[in-house]
Amino acid sequence: MTLKFYEFTGEYYALIKAFSKEEAIAFYKENVCDVDSRVVQVSTPYAWEKFQPHLGELTIVDFLEKKVDILLQDTDL
Incomplete structure (x- = not known):
């Protein structure tokens, strides 16, 4: 399985690597x-x-x- 990269640009910026978009979203919400x-x-x-x-x-x-x-994540966190 290949890792993919997801960029979140809402309230807090993050660049997350995950195996799926759903996994990246769950990781973002948790962390x-x-x-x-x-x-x-x-x-x-x-x-x-x-x-x-x-x-x-x-x-x-x-x-x-x-x-x-x-x-990477927002430095305000």
Whole structure:
């Protein structure tokens, strides 16, 4: 199964990797904000472009690891 990337742009921003949109939404509601948010699937190159400036505090392993996780989130959280 392949991980996909989902960008949430509602009340709180998040870039989440998950195996499905439903899984990403559930993870967002549990770990970021329980309010419905606009979510779109984004390409791997787009997700990498957003993620890359944060290398140092995060690693390439965080990006490639085969587990559902938040790659980026709103700094107001």
